[in-house]
Amino acid sequence: MSATRADPRVRAPFGRRAATVTGAERHGPYVVLRCADPAGPRPAAGQFYMLTAGTRWGGGQDERPFLPRAFSVLRAAVGSDELQFMLEDVGPGTRRLCELEPGEELLLVGPLGRGFVAPREGRRALLVGGGVGIAPLAILQDQLPQTSTVLLGFRDGAHAAGSQLLADPRVATDDGSVGHRGLVTDLIEQELAADPHAELFACGPPPMLEAVRALCADRAIPGQLALESGMACGYGACFGCVVATRDGYLRLCLDGPVLEAARLGRVR
Numbered sequence: 154m155s156a157t158r159a160d161p162r163v164r165a166p167f168g169r170r171a172a173t174v175t176g177a178e179r180h181g182p183y184v185v186l187r188c189a190d191p192a193g194p195r196p197a198a199g200q201f202y203m204l205t206a207g208t209r210w211g212g213g214q215d216e217r218p219f220l221p222r223a224f225s226v227l228r229a230a231v232g233s234d235e236l237q238f239m240l241e242d243v244g245p246g247t248r249r250l251c252e253l254e255p256g257e258e259l260l261l262v263g264p265l266g267r268g269f270v271a272p273r274e275g276r277r278a279l280l281v282g283g284g285v286g287i288a289p290l291a292i293l294q295d296q297l298p299q300t301s302t303v304l305l306g307f308r309d310g311a312h313a314a315g316s317q318l319l320a321d322p323r324v325a326t327d328d329g330s331v332g333h334r335g336l337v338t339d340l341i342e343q344e345l346a347a348d349p350h351a352e353l354f355a356c357g358p359p360p361m362l363e364a365v366r367a368l369c370a371d372r373a374i375p376g377q378l379a380l381e382s383g384m385a386c387g388y389g390a391c392f393g394c395v396v397a398t399r400d401g402y403l404r405l406c407l408d409g410p411v412l413e414a415a416r417l418g419r420v421r
């Protein structure tokens with residue numbers, strides 16, 4: 154992995170820089186946005202970027218411009234300047250980013266935050282993702298030197314199209330239209346029954362992360378959880394993304410977004 158166990162951070166260059174969009178592909182309801190970022194370092198798995206469209210980013214007549222929005226890096230091949238992001242259109246910022254076309258400008262700050270660290274000695278990596286939360290697991294799968302087991306949960310078959318973005322996943326859908334009918338946590342239970350010497354790497358909606366955290370606590374299994382929180386700046390200035398942990402309050406953008414499951418009382 155590109156970051157060490159002690160400091161899972163690659164430092165961002167100072168300031169915001171322009172990247173050129175090189176592609177946008179649909180995977181069911183998700184858009185994978187590609188851009189060329191020749192001026193930035195290669196990110197570590199689990200780090201994120203603050204993204205802004207170069208044009209039409211709010212600020213129309215009687216509108217205020219949007220703040221940048223936070224996105225995990227989906228993929229960043231070594232030896233290339235390409236970055237990929239996986240977007241779900243949930244509001245005005247993600248909608249505008251989903252519209253971007255090749256040749257348009259994307260403004261970015263990053264890579265930011267602390268990502269995943271390598272699994273502990275003797276434990277296999279179980280990668281667990283829910284919905285658009287699968288994004289940081291693709292780059293993690295790429296960066297892990299050993300083969301990992303990938304368990305992905307989606308609400309239905311259309312969203313399960315996102316599972317194509319990782320290699321050899323086991324899939325669960327709420328409606329049973331693809332893979333196991335039920336929750337991704339059912340698949341974790343099956344994997345742990347077969348071999349409990351695992352470390353969980355998870356990203357997804359808060360109820361899924363809370364289930365993974367509780368499971369890690371009950372079974373004394375280590376887990377690394379990539380959390381989300383509203384972020385206005387991404388580099389520690391605004392305190393908008395503060396989360397409560399057993400060690401007190403942390404700014405998720407600086408101390409996370411990946412935190413050890415054992416540091417968390419409950420994921421909300």
Ligand SMILES: Cc1cc2nc3c(=O)[nH]c(=O)nc-3n(C[C@H](O)[C@H](O)[C@H](O)COP(=O)(O)OP(=O)(O)OC[C@H]3O[C@@H](n4cnc5c(N)ncnc54)[C@H](O)[C@@H]3O)c2cc1C
Nearest residue numbers: 222223224225239240241244245246247288381382383410
């Ligand atoms: C570290 C990090 C990594 C992220 N990675 C991705 C990613 O890879 N792909 C992706 O599609 N999205 C990701 N997100 C979420 C993304 O930042 C939000 O969906 C986006 O900011 C929404 O902007 P909007 O203008 O489209 O919608 P808004 O109108 O701003 O929000 C739409 C709805 O989503 C809620 N919301 C917005 N941001 C968050 C948040 N951070 N946590 C919980 N709820 C939120 C709002 O309360 C509202 O209900 C990530 C967020 C963080 C903090």
